[in-house]
Every structure is written in C-alpha cells, then in structure tokens.
C-alpha cells in the first residue's frame with residue numbers, strides 16, 4: 537500500500553508530501569517536499585473513474601484546504617479523516633463538512649494515549665471520568681458514544697479483544713443532554729499538532745501555516 541500524506545497547502549499550488557521511497561514515522565524534515573494538490577486529486581479522480589477504488593477522500597484537511605480542492609474537483613472528497621475527540625472537537629470543520637456533504641472520520645477518538653502522536657489528556661479528563669462513573673461505562677465508551685452522537689464515523693484502535701468488544705458496546709445507551717452540553721464546553725487543545733511536518737526548508741514554516749490557522 538502506498539501512503540500519500542497531504543497535510544496542507546498555503547498557496548494554491550503547494551501542499552506537502554514525503555520524498556518517494558521507504559520512510560518511517562516520524563518522517564525526517566529533510567524529506568518534506570511540496571506537491572501539486574490539484575494534479576494529485578485529478579489522478580485520484582481518475583482512479584475512481586477507472587473503478588480502481590469506490591471512493592476517494594482526504595485526511596488532516598482544514599476548511600481552507602477542502603475549499604481549494606472543491607474549487608476544481610469533479611468528484612468531491614467522500615471523507616476527511618481528522619483528529620477528533622472531546623478535547624479537540626473540530627466544531628468549525630464539522631460544520632463546514634456537513635454543509636459540503638463530506639463525512640468526517642474521527643481518528644484518535646480516545647486521544648491515542650501511549651502512541652508517538654498521542655496525549656493522555658482525553659483518558660485523564662476529570663469530567664469524562666465523572667460521566668463514565670455515573671453511567672457505569674468506561675471513559676473510552678463515553679468518548680466513542682460522544683463521537684457517534686456527533687454523526688461522524690469513528691476510527692478507534694485496539695489490539696485487545698476485551699477492549700475491542702467494549703468499544704463496540706456503545707449503541708444501546710446514550711448521553712444525556714446535560715452530559716453532552718458539559719462535554720461541548722471542555723477546553724480545546726489539539727493533541728497532535730504534527731510539528732515534525734514544520735521545517736524552515738520545507739513547504740510549511742510554522743504550525744499556523746501547516747493547519748491554515750485552524751489550530
């Protein structure tokens with residue numbers, strides 16, 4: 537499988553990729569190169585037209601990046617896979633994607649505790665702990681139920697069979713209006729700013745540029 541990383545584009549022409557060949561995460565700053573997003577998207581549209589894929593989508597796109605793609609796309613992105621959890625709720629992006637008919641897919645819905653890119657903030661959030669305790673659910677289930685109730689597609693990862701079962705057990709109960717309201721007021725902080733994609737010699741010189749100010 538070939539992975540294309542398209543993180544941002546500040547001007548009309550530039551987005552970012554990694555030099556072809558083998559690479560490991562975290563990527564090396566010297567390997568960051570610009571790409572022409574318009575022609576990459578055209579090639580992806582061709583893949584769909586040829587029946588090589590059912591649908592095409594993007595990941596980590598801001599509203600601004602999506603707008604740029606939509607300005608020339610014949611096929612709009614089906615999905616935008618982005619970090620989303622109670623501590624980084626993506627309200628602006630979700631509204632934009634709703635209006636454009638682009639499905640949001642929530643990655644790191646538990647904050648990705650224990651990974652290279654993760655944070656403990658979600659799994660250690662006092663409010664989420666209180667809600668979980670009051671409902672007799674795990675904190676992870678509260679996060680997943682919350683994301684599900686926002687109408688997004690939820691992408692959680694576990695290698696543990698019991699936790700996989702637990703993560704699926706979120707469909708026959710719901711959060712109260714009061715609980716949802718409290719979660720919606722949690723202070724926001726992006727868990728994965730992706731500073732490794734910022735470089736003085738690369739296409740993006742600051743996090744503001746990388747995320748088009750949406751950070």
Ligand SMILES: NC(=O)c1ccc[n+]([C@@H]2O[C@H](COP(=O)([O-])OP(=O)(O)OC[C@H]3O[C@@H](n4cnc5c(N)ncnc54)[C@H](OP(=O)(O)O)[C@@H]3O)[C@@H](O)[C@H]2O)c1
Nearest residue numbers: 595643644645646647648650676691692693694695696699
């Ligand atoms: N497009 C992108 O840029 C991007 C970036 C990051 C991630 N992703 C994708 O999103 C997927 C999920 O996100 P993620 O792995 O970053 O974060 P996540 O799903 O929020 O968190 C995964 C971590 O939570 C643990 N966990 C899972 N279920 C749990 C539960 N019920 N209770 C307690 N801990 C639990 C897992 O450990 P165990 O395995 O031990 O259960 C793992 O350490 C990834 O597999 C990846 O494919 C995409």
